[in-house]
Amino acid sequence: MSIAIIGVAEVPTARDPDRTRWGILREVCMGAVRDAGIDKNDVGAVISVNPMAQPDLALDMALGRIPEVLGMEGCKDICVVNAGGASTTNALRMAKYFIDNNQADYVLIPHTTIQSDIPNETLINFFATAPLDPQWEYPYGVTFNGAMGLITNRYMHDSGATMEDMAAVTVALRGWGALDEMSIFHGKPVTLDDVMNSRMVSTPLHSKECNFLADGGGALLVTRSDIAREMGKPAAYEYGHGTRFTGATPVLRSDVYFTKAYRESSQDALKGAGLSIDDMDLRQIYGAYPFTQCTALEGYGVVPEGDGYKPWAEGRCGPGGDLPCTTMGDATGRGHTGSGVSMAFYIDTVRQLRGEAGRRQVKDCEHAIISTSGGSVMNTCTTVFGRSPK
Amino acid sequence: MSDYKKPLPKIQPYSQAFWDAAKSHQLVIQTCSDCDARIFFPRQQCPKCWSENLDWMKASGKGEIYAFSVTYEGVEQPFADDLPIILAWVDLEEGIRMQTNIVDCDPDDVSIGMQVEVTFQDVTDEISLPFFRPAK
Numbered sequence: 001m002s003i004a005i006i007g008v009a010e011v012p013t014a015r016d017p018d019r020t021r022w023g024i025l026r027e028v029c030m031g032a033v034r035d036a037g038i039d040k041n042d043v044g045a046v047i048s049v050n051p052m053a054q055p056d057l058a059l060d061m062a063l064g065r066i067p068e069v070l071g072m073e074g075c076k077d078i079c080v081v082n083a084g085g086a087s088t089t090n091a092l093r094m095a096k097y098f099i100d101n102n103q104a105d106y107v108l109i110p111h112t113t114i115q116s117d118i119p120n121e122t123l124i125n126f127f128a129t130a131p132l133d134p135q136w137e138y139p140y141g142v143t144f145n146g147a148m149g150l151i152t153n154r155y156m157h158d159s160g161a162t163m164e165d166m167a168a169v170t171v172a173l174r175g176w177g178a179l180d181e182m183s184i185f186h187g188k189p190v191t192l193d194d195v196m197n198s199r200m201v202s203t204p205l206h207s208k209e210c211n212f213l214a215d216g217g218g219a220l221l222v223t224r225s226d227i228a229r230e231m232g233k234p235a236a237y238e239y240g241h242g243t244r245f246t247g248a249t250p251v252l253r254s255d256v257y258f259t260k261a262y263r264e265s266s267q268d269a270l271k272g273a274g275l276s277i278d279d280m281d282l283r284q285i286y287g288a289y290p291f292t293q294c295t296a297l298e299g300y301g302v303v304p305e306g307d308g309y310k311p312w313a314e315g316r317c318g319p320g321g322d323l324p325c326t327t328m329g330d331a332t333g334r335g336h337t338g339s340g341v342s343m344a345f346y347i348d349t350v351r352q353l354r355g356e357a358g359r360r361q362v363k364d365c366e367h368a369i370i371s372t373s374g375g376s377v378m379n380t381c382t383t384v385f386g387r388s389p390k
Numbered sequence: 391m392s393d394y395k396k397p398l399p400k401i402q403p404y405s406q407a408f409w410d411a412a413k414s415h416q417l418v419i420q421t422c423s424d425c426d427a428r429i430f431f432p433r434q435q436c437p438k439c440w441s442e443n444l445d446w447m448k449a450s451g452k453g454e455i456y457a458f459s460v461t462y463e464g465v466e467q468p469f470a471d472d473l474p475i476i477l478a479w480v481d482l483e484e485g486i487r488m489q490t491n492i493v494d495c496d497p498d499d500v501s502i503g504m505q506v507e508v509t510f511q512d513v514t515d516e517i518s519l520p521f522f523r524p525a526k
């Protein structure tokens with residue numbers, strides 16, 4: 001049995017002290033149920049995306065507060081899933097379990113993150129320690145930006161990409177973000193010069209190529225594909241899925257750029273879908289750092305290995321290009337909401353397949369391929385979605 | 391030495407030998423006595439064959455830079471005085487890759503493929519951290 005996403009809701013990514021965690025949670029949960037057009041009591045399970053660095057909210061979610069507060073009388077069970085940035089993917093997998101076992105016809109997957117009330121030093125500490133080894137990396141002043149700078153630098157060495165080529169990725173991602181009311185960078189595109197002239201953080205990454213931490217939230221409402229078909233509304237039908245683990249610690253990985261993981265996970269997903277990469281109208285890549293936008297295209301087989309930066313540098317992947325990629329903007333073009341970036345990726349994919357992406361709408365978007373990751377890209381979780389029942 | 395404010399490595403019982411050797415300015419690598427694997431970082435079992443029959447070998451301390459990144463900002467406060475910090479992945483002659491810092495080197499001079507050698511800094515009475523510098 002396959003699943004379909006029939007409802008979405010989200011709040012804009014922002015740093016807005018007037019919003020509370022439960023305020024956002026309430027809004028997106030009710031929003032996704034209403035968007036799906038079902039009754040709240042039809043929700044058979046609530047599978048929450050673990051909020052990073054927010055232990056109180058994580059506990060609320062883990063111990064069943066959401067269906068209780070919202071009076072979801074048909075809810076049979078709840079849980080929280082945590083795989084860092086890949087948590088939403090795992091929530092979808094868990095939803096499939098409930099649906100396949102006839103425990104639920106409708107599953108709600110919510111996420112909320114507020115980082116603006118967490119002291120900056122605490123956030124730096126969290127993002128320095130959470131994905132990094134406390135013995136072999138942390139004592140050397142490694143940060144997330146530093147680790148990804150290392151990989152980007154080597155990628156440029158191997159591929160021949162220049163700093164300007166890499167900066168073009170951010171120009172495209174911010175281009176998408178500028179057109180998206182949900183982005184913290186709505187109405188704020190950047191030029192190549194803006195990126196190149198922004199502060200150097202960890203070579204070759206300028207500040208505009210690094211993540212800007214923000215608050216946000218979103219929710220998905222998932223059902224069985226045959227129920228979605230009977231409802232007769234546009235939806236995101238899951239066609240195929242594949243996944244690969246690359247390792248927890250960046251320095252120890254043999255698949256340094258995740259190219260192999262992108263290749264193998266996408267081949268599994270496309271095989272499940274019975275489609276080829278050329279059938280995809282949209283590629284949505286959640287890697288949080290610009291080089292992943294390049295290496296994913298190499299892994300997918302869109303371009304030869306080492307050429308992934310070229311379509312970005314040529315302007316083909318951003319707004320108006322013939323190879324639209326990552327219309328969600330990734331963390332660079334959207335703002336980083338902890339484990340919420342992947343939630344926003346799925347929501348944007350649903351919008352594209354339903355034809356509701358506004359100025360970012362990919363023409364005749366019938367099929368999309370999406371990859372999410374957790375940790376410092378410890379895995380690549382790749383899914384093919386289609387707008388019609390498979 | 392006890393005023394060292396930066397994070398110290400969280401040493402495990404099974405990595406103690408590495409840090410004991412580091413204290414006497416010797417770089418060592420964990421090895422598997424059953425399958426000859428060279429293991430980094432140290433573990434309680436060989437990741438290749440799950441043998442617990444583990445030993446240590448002396449490393450030459452020589453290697454080359456696989457990747458580097460010069461960090462100018464965004465570090466925790468205790469590292470702020472050290473900026474810019476040259477982060478590097480160094481491939482040791484013995485076939486393992488380590489995360490480290492390059493020291494005694496101008497950030498503009500560091501390059502991929504640069505030959506480097508280990509150098510230890512005694513950061514506390516108990517801990518000496520292995521860094522790398524351009525090979526002489």
Ligand SMILES: [Zn+2]
Nearest residue numbers: 422425436439
């Ligand atoms: Zn072994």
